[in-house]
Amino acid sequence: MTDSQPQRRPRAVVFAYHNVGVRCLKVLLAGGVDVALVVTHQDSESENIWFDSVISVCDAEGIPYITPDDAKSPTLLAVVRAARPDLMFSFYYRHMLPAELLEVAPAYNMHGSLLPAFRGRAPVNWAVLHGAHATGATLHEMTVKPDAGAIVARMEVPILPDDTAFEVFGKVTVAAEQALWHVLPALLAGTAPRLHNDLSQGGYFGGRKPExxxxxxxxxxxxxxxxxxxxxxxxxxxxxxxxxxxxxxxxxxxxxxxxxxxxxxxxxxxxxxxxxxxxxxxxxxxxxxxxxxxxxxxxxxxxxxxxxxxxxxxxxxxx
CATH class of the missing domain: 3.10.25.10 (Formyl transferase, C-terminal domain)
Structure with missing residues (x-):
């Protein structure tokens, strides 16, 4: 009798930032994913940093990470290719990923709304501003067009009449963690659902400025x-x-x-x-x-x- 070879863990490159980045990165680790590389951001001194640190998770878990300024740089593309990922994930990473990066491996993004509603930037803030009664988190396939790929998982949360965007964002963070946790086994097995993302519904929203x-x-x-x-x-x-x-x-x-x-x-x-x-x-x-x-x-x-x-x-x- 010969010993069976240990099964290779699925390898991922993760683009992550903010609380959603922290929680979803931890879900991947708990789910047995080999996170070969994390691409994240250095905190800006001009920003009020009230959220958790992806870099701190990487330091604690011994995960290599980089903080490139340009997601379109040839150097980043080469580093990601060298990691030879089976999958890629984007969890509140702030830069758009170019087509060349998306061709490296199947890629999935966690968006902070119930797609196709509130596509684009600051989805939680826009949902509250527009008086929405519910929102959530959506994991979807990444395409060059933002928030347009097929939906893999969604989790809904209520927006109560007096909820602030900060309070709703806390709910959305938990929803993102739950959505990823429930679909991850099927995603790794290649059996995750692919639901139509009807772009004739909802709309795109831009980033928000203090003004x-x-x-x-x-x-x-x-x-x-x-x-x-x-x-x-x-x-x-x-x-x-x-x-x-x-x-x-x-x-x-x-x-x-x-x-x-x-x-x-x-x-x-x-x-x-x-x-x-x-x-x-x-x-x-x-x-x-x-x-x-x-x-x-x-x-x-x-x-x-x-x-x-x-x-x-x-x-x-x-x-």
Whole structure:
């Protein structure tokens, strides 16, 4: 009797960053995948790094990693080819992979929405901004056209009325981990499903910039509230400028009158924008409804209702 040869583990090159990158990389390792190389990013000093580190996972697990600036560089292509992967994965890697890289091995991307909805950049933020009631994570085949390949797995999560994008992103991270975990055995066996990704539905969305958080108080309150939820900290935040001062909403809720407080009558006589009523900060919107603001900063520093009242009074009098 001869000893059987040990079965070779499937080998992968993984492009990964952010929390989804960390969790999905760990799923591959737990699923027996030989991760030969990780391609990731160095953290930017200009960015608020509130998420987990893929590099830390690589260091802990002894996985080789590189941080190229250009996904289209011939050097990166040569390194990936040399790794001889059976599969490639992209988990929140920030660069588009060119056709030459995608030809190295079958490649799969984890996208933070229920494709085909919210294709493109910042899908969680866009879903919250548009008032979606659900989103999720989708693993799909990678093509040169972004988020257009056949769907391999999806996992849905709810978006509750007061959820911020940060809270929803936490759910989407778990959904991505679960979606990959459940489909990984079939994916490695070559029996994973291939569902149609109907690009006539949904749409593409671009990246978001801090300036996109500027509030138009003439909009309905629900629209303004959705903007706040979509960019609330640790994202840059929804903001309004009064004179040379920038006020950023840190915490707010859509105000709902009750028996104890009913300020909507007062709002009808107030101009849209920040105001103070009974030592409470509100944002009056174009439809007469308001946001109750429980935390506000002025040029980066916390400001109280009394301080804001004094500033608003001075601005109104032209001082």
């Amino acid at each position: 996109d958080g500027r509030i138009d108080w003439n909009q309905p309150a629900q629209t303004v509230y959705n903007l706040h939820r979509a960019v609330a900290p640790p994202y840059p935040g929804a903001f309004t400028d009064i004179g040379a001062v920038r006020y950023v909403l840190q915490r707010a809720r859509l105000y709902k009158p009750n028996n104890k407080h009913n300020y909507n009558i007062a709002a009808a006589s107030l101009r849209p924008g920040l105001t103070v009523v009974d030592n409470c900060i509100f944002g009056v919107c174009g439809d007469g409804r308001m946001l109750a603001i429980s935390a506000l900063t002025a040029d980066g520093e916390p400001i109280t209702a009394q301080q804001l009242h004094t500033r608003l009074a001075a601005a109104a009098s032209g001082q």
